[in-house]
Amino acid sequence: MKSVEIQGNERTNFGSKYAQLERKAGNVPCVIYGGEAPIHFSAPTLAFKGLVYTAEAKTAKVTVGDTTVEAVIQDLQFHPVTDQLIHIDFIQLVEGKPVTIDIPVVLHGQARGVLNGGKLKSVLRKLSVRAVPGKLPESVDLDINELKIGKSIRVSDVKSEGFEILNASTAVIVTVKKARGAVDEDEDEEGAEEGAEATAEAAAE
Numbered sequence: 001m002k003s004v005e006i007q008g009n010e011r012t013n014f015g016s017k018y019a020q021l022e023r024k025a026g027n028v029p030c031v032i033y034g035g036e037a038p039i040h041f042s043a044p045t046l047a048f049k050g051l052v053y054t055a056e057a058k059t060a061k062v063t064v065g066d067t068t069v070e071a072v073i074q075d076l077q078f079h080p081v082t083d084q085l086i087h088i089d090f091i092q093l094v095e096g097k098p099v100t101i102d103i104p105v106v107l108h109g110q111a112r113g114v115l116n117g118g119k120l121k122s123v124l125r126k127l128s129v130r131a132v133p134g135k136l137p138e139s140v141d142l143d144i145n146e147l148k149i150g151k152s153i154r155v156s157d158v159k160s161e162g163f164e165i166l167n168a169s170t171a172v173i174v175t176v177k178k179a180r181g182a183v184d185e186d187e188d189e190e191g192a193e194e195g196a197e198a199t200a201e202a203a204a205e
Contacts, residue, residue: 001057001058001059001136001137001138002056002058002059002138003058003059003060003061003070004048004050004051004058004059004060004061005060005061005063006043006047006048006051006060006061006062006063007043007047007063008030008041008042008043008062008063008064009027009041009042009043009064010039010040010041010064010065011029011040011041011042012040014040019086019087022042023084023086026044026045027042027043027044027045028042028043028044028045028047028048028085028086028087028088029042029086029087029088030042030043030062030087030088030089030090031088031089031090032062032069032071032090032091032092033074033089033090033091033092034071034090034091034092034093034094034097034099035069035092035094039062039064039067039069039092041062041064045084045085048085048088051073052073052076052085052088055104056104056138056139057101057102057103057104057136057137057138057139059071059072059093059136060072060073060090062090069092069093070092070093070133071090071091071092071093072090072091072093072099072101072136073088073089073090073091073101074089074090074091074100075088075089076088076089093133094133095132095133095134096132097132097133098130098131098132099130099131099132099133099136100128100129100130100166101128101129101136102126102127102128102129103126103127103128103129103136103137103138103139103140104125104126104139104140105122105124105125105126105127105139105140105142105173105174106139106140106141106142107122107142107144107174108141108142108143108144108145109143109144109145110144110145111144111145111146111147111148111176112145112146112147112148113147113148113149113150113151113176114176116148116149117149117179118148118149118150118176118177118178118179119176119177119178119179120144120147120174120175120176120177121174121175121176121177122173122174123171123172123173123174123175124155124167124171124172124173124174127140127155127158127165127166127167127173128165128166128167129160129163129164129165129166130163130164130166131162131163131164135162135163136163137162137163140158140165142158142173142174144174147174147175147176148176149176149177149178150176150177150178151175151176152172152173152174152175152176153172153173153174153175154169154170154171154172154173155167155168155169155170155171155173156169156170157173158173
């Protein structure tokens with residue numbers, strides 16, 4: 001999994017008053033949990049661009065003073081009006097200790113149902129995954145080539161090796177909806193079979 005390096009400044013004053021001062025200075029207050037003790041730090045908003053504003057799942061290599069730790073995002077907070085990033089909670093990666101992270105779903109191929117006029121609908125673009133460091137996947141890759149109209153790929157259909165998917169097993173990840181003018185594949189196959197039978201009968205006569 002790719003990592004983003006972040007140079008942070010230690011925070012020694014806590015509370016909303018000091019957090020507001022950090023934000024006015026263009027910084028984002030952050031906390032890293034999961035280690036021996038929480039690490040409070042702040043860093044410029046732009047430092048998180050490649051970590052937060054991306055479809056990829058990445059880890060953060062955070063350096064605060066003489067301490068460097070590897071962590072993943074646990075929670076993000078945005079301003080309700082301006083949508084500005086205002087706080088991040090991280091979980092430190094500790095060998096052998098499982099963590100939970102949202103992993104993007106990547107679709108490969110072109111669904112048969114779409115070729116027959118159906119409409120592809122992505123329901124879950126990310127999956128909540130739990131694993132120990134080193135087993136966290138960069139993405140969950142799905143082959144949709146054989147996906148027909150009216151069919152779906154659910155969480156239970158995903159093969160997970162070394163990690164656990166926390167979403168409900170019945171949750172739909174991607175489906176092909178029937179659109180106006182779409183050809184029902186089953187009907188199309190039946191028509192092809194009937195046509196073949198009629199041709200065979202005509203040849204016999």
